[in-house]
Amino acid sequence: MTYLKGFTDGTMIVGEFRGRKVQEAKPLIKTKLLEEGTAVLYSEPEKKVMSRSGDECVVALTDQWCITYGETEWKQKAVKCLSGMNAFSAETRNGFEHTLGWLNQWACSRSFGLGTRIPWDEQFLVESLSDSTLYMAYYTVSHLLQNGNMYGKDISSIRPEEMTDEVWDYVFCDGPAPKSDIPSALFNKLKQEFEYWYPFDxxxxxxDLIQNHLTFCIYNHTALLPEHHWPRGFCCNGHLMLNSEKMSKSTGNFLTLEAAIKKYSSDATRFALADAVDGMDDANFVTETANSAVMRLTKEISWMEEVVAAESKLRAGAPTTYADRVFANEMNIAIKETEKSYSFSCSEMP
Structure with a gap:
């Protein structure tokens, strides 16, 4: 408390900055010491950082490439893009607005690991959060370049070297059609597929990716693509827990979607996921809910089988009684509410 008050309210009483507020004098003293050569700049983590190998991490001052997110004209485009997007919740939109407010230069390169090399300086790789911000566009033409194989083990008649920057500009950025050895029908098909499927809805x-990766996605789309191809919607969610505990392979508290379906069936898994949560809170998959859903579904199937077996004894025809009309109305309400929830990407009914 004393240190804080001294910084915010204190006044220098000696030296050339006498009479100045401490918070005003501090940067001036820093500049003076650097100019005199009696101080050096250095960086350190806010707290102790340990690597996975158990080593203590230090800050290395190295050459770095940065992207100037926050540049005035570019930021205006990003803000415009967000204003026309469906964020599905006020919390998500507020997160994007806050990030657009502070995001400035971002170091986009690294010198090790897997990734794409920076074309103009191949000693560096594009770091992971800055990479893959436009890959959705590739989905629209991947089947034509990978011979229909989603894993990329096959190639089509289009050779990789034929996909030049000029070809990509034509397909994605409304650039002029370049001369190419790609068969004209296939060449035009690339453009048609992208135009049909983009932008993503x-x-x-x-x-956790709103403050970096997803905002980068907005920025990069507005920088490279015309406005009619900008993103239309982002739906953000929390992490998935299992029985109120964080999922972890090391502790054994872990369940894959495939394993859940095999154990509980796809329908019971849907019940448990729908009951987990909506919005940006962390979802909680409860195994007891899945087990209960199995029992309820089994009972429901048995009842349906009994009804079908007794069909000849049931009254047929259009609804005639008050109870018939009430039942039909309740079913129609459920259908409408379900449609509304789907339109907002909600799994829970209002």
Whole structure:
């Protein structure tokens, strides 16, 4: 408390900055010491950082490439893009607005690991959060370049070297059609597929990526693509827990979607996921809910089989009684509410 008050309210009483507020004098003293050569700049983490190998991490001052997010004209485009997007929740939109407010230069390169090399300086790789911000566009033509194989093990008649920057500009950025050895029918098909499928209507991702990766996605789309191809929606969610505990392979508290379906069936798994949560809070998959759903579904099937077996004894025809009309109305309400929830990407009914 004393240190804080001294910084915010204190006044220098000696030296050339006498009479100045401490918070005003501090940067001036820093500049003076650097100019005199009696101080050096250095960086350190806010707290102790340990690597996975158990080593203590230090800050290395190295050459770095940065992207100037926050540049005035570019930021205006990003803000315009967000204003026309469906964020599906006020919390998500507020997160994007806050990030657009502070995001400035971002170091986009690294010198090790897997990734794409920076074309003009191949000693560096594009770091992971800055990479893959436009890959959704590739989805629209991947089947033509990978011979229909989603894993990329096959190639089509289009050779990789034929996909030049000029070809990509034509396909994605409304650039002029370049001369190419790609067969004209296939060449035009690339453009047609992209124009048909883009822009994407919704991207579902984690809430922790709003402050970097997803905002980069907005920026990069507005920088490279015309406005009619800008993103239309982001739906962000929390992390998935299992029985109120964080999922972890090391502790054994872990369940894959495939394993859940095999154990509980796809329908019971849907019940448990729908009951987990909506919005940006962390979802909680409860195994007891899945087990209960199995029992309820089994009972429901048995009842349906009994009804079908007794069909000849049931009254047929259009609804005639008050109870018939009430039942039909309740079913119609459920259908409308379900449609509304789907339109907002909600799994829970209002």
């Amino acid at each position: 919704i991207r579902v991702s984690g809430k």
